[in-house]
Amino acid sequence: MQEWEQLAERQDGIITLEQALTHGHSRDTVRWRLTSGRWREVHPRTYAVHTGPLLERSAWWAAVLGAGEGAVLSHASAAALWGLGAGPPEISVTVPYERKAPRLRGVRVFRSRHVEDRRDHRAFLPCTRVEATVLDVAVASRTPLAGLALVARAVQRGRTRPDLLLQELDARHKVRHRAALAAVLLDVTAGAHSGLEAAYLHLERAHGLPDPERQAPGAGPGGRVFRDALYREQGVAVELDGRAFHADADTRFRDMARDNAAAVEGLVTLRFGYLDVLGEPCRVARQVARVLRDRGWQGSPRRCGPQCGL
Structure with a gap:
């Protein structure tokens, strides 16, 4: 197996133009693979190296790679990656704040000044840490109950601990539903449940x-x-x-x-x-x-x- 094939396999069948050129392909070879149907474009300069259906993890990889350097899977999509619920059809990624958010079909792109701080450096698929993911989704929830439900699910499934979520909450300045989230996390940490x-x-x-x-x-x-x-x-x-x-x-x-x-x-x-x-x-x-x-x-x-x- 060639190096580009090994890379594409690690990325669930996705490769970028830059990666293909780095691993021995010429632009003509990439163009031939696309026109012959061996590869197909998922996002600009981002390709699936197979013709079968695009599975969820492949779509996540395509969104992250298509969003460019520093991008991570985030919000509800990262929650799905962490096993905290089914991911929505629209994929969420976050890019560094100083970058212009790219337009990708079926992808919602957020910008943040804290991408690197909230990135999970242990994960092979770039994504936000579970604590950052839970808080991102909870803050975006329309009601406090929806956010608290995800907090409960994350802790009950052993993905994180209440004290780590409290640390993440304390590190953020503006948090929607902060009072409700803090109250429940403090209750749980103290062993109460008011x-x-x-x-x-x-x-x-x-x-x-x-x-x-x-x-x-x-x-x-x-x-x-x-x-x-x-x-x-x-x-x-x-x-x-x-x-x-x-x-x-x-x-x-x-x-x-x-x-x-x-x-x-x-x-x-x-x-x-x-x-x-x-x-x-x-x-x-x-x-x-x-x-x-x-x-x-x-x-x-x-x-x-x-x-x-x-």
């Missing part, structure tokens, strides 16, 4: 669920416990588990014992974490409403908006 309780309260009211007793006292495996939300008439308890960020075997066994103690009292326990309440609030509301109605609630939940899945 931010989660506030999010659940918002979820309840947005979907027309009845008001429960909050921090209701009850009997637990080791004595007195306080249930986060108790719908006493229906015998339903909701436990909000901020520790899901740091779930371990001891925590799971304690939760199991607590839920078993609730069952002895005749309570059905529903347990939700940050990723549930912040990431899928409509699903949580649907589950709570279904159990409440099955156990005698006469009310009706409501949709929180046109996209609500309730």
